[in-house]
Amino acid sequence: MFSIYILTYNEEIDIAACIESAMLSDDIIVVDSCSSDRTVEIANRYPVRVVQHAFESHGRQRTWMLENISPKHEWVYILEADERMTPELFAECQKASRNPDYIGYYAAERVMFMNSWIRRSTQYPRYQLRLFRHGKVWFTDYGHTEREVCDGPTGFLKETYPHYTSGKGFSRWIDKHNRYSTDEARETVYQLENGTVSWQDLFFGKSEVERRHALKNLSLRLPARPIIRFLYMYFILGGCLDGRAGFTWCTLQAFYEYLILLKVWEMKHIPTPKLDAQVSKNQATQLVSTSVD
Known part of the structure; x- marks a missing residue:
């Protein structure tokens, strides 16, 4: 058996189905980032532990969770509210956790978008570290998400989630990706x-994770990133074969890249209000000091 952490924030639509999919475990811990909707109320209807902690970042939230909420079992699995545990994946996790050769395992996601599995343009199989021995893994921030730091060798699971x-609708998707x-x-x-x-990892990386991280670092340096991303996802990866959902997915991802570029330009060329406020405060302090003198 292994424990399951579920990360939530305003997940009243998904939380019940997520918990029910995880009920194969006898230790489920809902870590809520102080939701303002009915997430906690719904979660408390189930035999789970619910803990609230103010969100700082994805990496810090996971590290805080692992350091401050002790699981019942040695092995743990991280599940997000819009994901589901499957019986097949659960069974493989049970078997994998008995292998002494690894301290953690990566699992691949199946992106479900507009009621379709976006298999091609999502770089499937795209792996995330989800199952690991407690105390052997922690997380650091990278962009809007996190990257894992592992104290030992890791493997890959065959089953997906x-x-x-x-x-939750396109409005929620757009609002989230704006943040x-x-x-x-x-x-x-x-x-x-x-x-x-890391050109070595890009071409000769030992795993999909190493190659993807290197590709991410390279993509930050490419010109016309939104256009390149759309062409890469839609034509090279085969998003054109994913139908209307695939076209929409690729378009939204290109739009997301454009938002990032706009904000990069903004950070470099437009002073932030916080900085302006600090400058004004310093100027006011100088004027007071001058008057006193």
């Missing part, structure tokens, strides 16, 4: 000034 990315684009813009500025591209 469904990820329902548009279940995400701000974090991605900050990461882009940082990487352009301090990061590098």
